[in-house]
Amino acid sequence: SSTYEMVARLLKVKESVCEVANEMGWDCLLSSEWQKLKSMQELLQPFAEHTQTLQSDTMSMSLILPALFDLLSHLADVEQNTSRDVAALARKMEGNVNQRFAWVLDPSDDKFSPLVAAACFLNPTVCQTLLNVADDNIQELLKQAEGYVVRCSQTQENHSDLEELNGPEPAPPAAASSSSSASSSSRQPVFRFLSKFGTKPKPKSSKCSVRQQISQYKEELSQSITCETGMEFWLGKCDTA
Template sequence: MVTRLLTVKDAVCQISNDMGWDSLLTSEWQKLSSLHDLLLPFAEHTKTLQSDTTSMSLVVPALFDLLSHLADFAENTRYRDPATLAEKMRSNLNLRFACLLDSNDEKFSPLAAAACFVNPTVCEILVNIDVADGNIQELLKQAEDYVVKCTSPHTRQEDSGLQESEDDEVVEEPEAAPSSKQPVFRFLSKCRTTRPKQKTSTTSIRQQIIKYKEELSHPITEDTGTDFW
């Protein structure tokens, strides 16, 4: 509704002026536009997540993207009331979704984080993020432990028989461009860093996870996690 009102702003002002009605002041229109900027990312992520084809792997990065947006908005907006609202929304978001984002919460479940972790098209931005808040890295650690726990019954026998490291030849390949069909988390993307690729062994599930995380430091060219695996 706010978007539609801002779209017809000039027409509304013209009609109000012609009819002699009181209209919004310029400062009030600016505040309305600021409110639109605050809420728009929520509408975008809601539209994406309510789709029948949406994967659980999108939930955690979407929440972190919104938290990053609210922090940036509260810091950069010039209006005090929207800034206060953004701070309250951020606090409420952390509280409401603590079971997904806070590993210390009594109702915490690592399932959503694990779903994100094994989908490289969304996990790579969290693995390579450079932020002071260590909650993301702790959440990824919990997701990694959950994946290891779920796969250990199937890999225990294999791991016990493989102890030597493999010396595979590293072939330099040109950097590939990321797929344009991958989900976009524009607020988190500003915090992203790149890391040099390293060679590791793959003799255990932990080492396979390490290698997987190293691959995430480079652009993912596949459109979906299924294509990657």
């Protein structure tokens, strides 16, 4: 971002720089060199824009993958539609991005984490488009994300079921002095009639499996989504639950 700002500022004051250089008798950049700087600015501009966007405190992890896909697509376009020198630089930058973010982009990488892909998968404003992209790597990332969501949900369900089986944690024993001084009248009276019915287990509400919920989510994404953010989408789900 700082390199982009420096190049953009230099191009903005190009005429003034040339005038001062002529007055002082200094060598100035050639027209071809100024053109290379212009190409450099165009190459770096998306990186600067995404840096400014993603460094905000209000941004979500779900936007990381779309930003990386956007940058890689931009670099591929530059390789095809620019001079040889800039194309070589774009190719090197593309390799660097793939290497540095392999833990996000490459499911076969040893350090790959599906967390970022899962965040992207759960943002309907992003996932709705990616589901229709005919790219094997993107579809594999979404598959990994879906599996990660299922595993996390099942772990949470198992933890909740275990808590239900074990019951609430026992209260700490009262001090001897307090137990001896407590009067019998302060205790909750026991009604055998009520306790007989109170011991019946509460019926569990039927729940869809995680896979079924994900399928329903994908079906919704096949239609138009009016929400501007993923948070707005899921908050709406809470309101209708």
